Amino acid sequence: PQNHQLIDISGDKMELLYDMPLPLGEPHYAVAIKADKLKPAVRYKSGWNSRTNEKSPYKSRAGREKTERTCDAEGKCTVHVYGTTIRSHITPEIIEVVEGDTVSLHFTNLERAEDETHGFSMYGQNIQLSIEPGKTASATFVADKAGVYPYYCTEFCSALHLEMQGYLLVQPKGYQASTAGLVEGTTYTEADYNKQVKTNIETQAVIDSVVGYITSHNYKDFPTVVALVEDATDQLGFADEAKAKADAAAAEKDWSTAMLWANQWWQYQVKTADMGLRAKTYLEENGAKKVK
Ligand SMILES: [Cu+2]
CATH class of the missing domain: 2.60.40.420 (Cupredoxins -  blue copper proteins)
Known part of the structure; x- marks a missing residue:
């Protein structure tokens, strides 16, 4: 059972204004099972x-x-x-x-x-x-x-x-939208693109150092880290696809398209780096050992 309480904390003494028990979680027909008999899955595989x-x-x-x-x-x-x-x-x-x-x-x-x-x-x-x-x-x-x-x-x-x-x-069925003319969005220059690429290269350096740390430890002994590495590898694959599109647009000097893909590439890198850093922290906190 749960209980919600509304408490006034404006004065010197806390004052209970309202008590609201909720009819939840009342156990009936409960069965006790010895904890070591249970082997629950930690989490679902993705999807x-x-x-x-x-x-x-x-x-x-x-x-x-x-x-x-x-x-x-x-x-x-x-x-x-x-x-x-x-x-x-x-x-x-x-x-x-x-x-x-x-x-x-x-x-x-x-x-x-x-x-x-x-x-x-x-x-x-x-x-x-x-x-x-x-x-x-x-x-x-x-x-x-x-x-x-x-x-x-x-x-x-x-x-x-x-x-x-x-x-x-x-x-509504049969609805016809009367649209206003499209407004031209932001356009980007070669300088914008180069700046984004510079950021991406720096982000890649962070990813590389994290990958170096993880692979130099016994990370495969930690299922949580293996799952993170799996996801991070996926994200990095998407980053490569976006990078290829950015490169292609840049070769055409279509800086707006190149910029958008370069930014997308960076988004995937950030996701990769985030997961990598979480994996690294996990290894540090759980006594991972160095391997050669
Ligand atoms: Cu939520």
């Missing part, structure tokens, strides 16, 4: 469907989120959202569908911390997901009423928990 106990075909990765809408011959449309949750963001934060669409939401929790569960709930739709680290959870519904439906994380996952929200926009 795991806990219901089928296999990889979800709807898993997603950071930077790989997408929404796909397909329609059959009768004009019935289905939307699949390949989304992610990680402190402190739900991606995508805007989902656009048309009234009558069947919508399948799939959220992969990208967290590697064991207890960093995120939740998902949407106003007006009977949807509740509990998304434990690594898990890909899915829910399907028909968007049968036009409108704006807020969605949000239902776990108090971090200080920025309230940032984890977004909106489902259900367009």
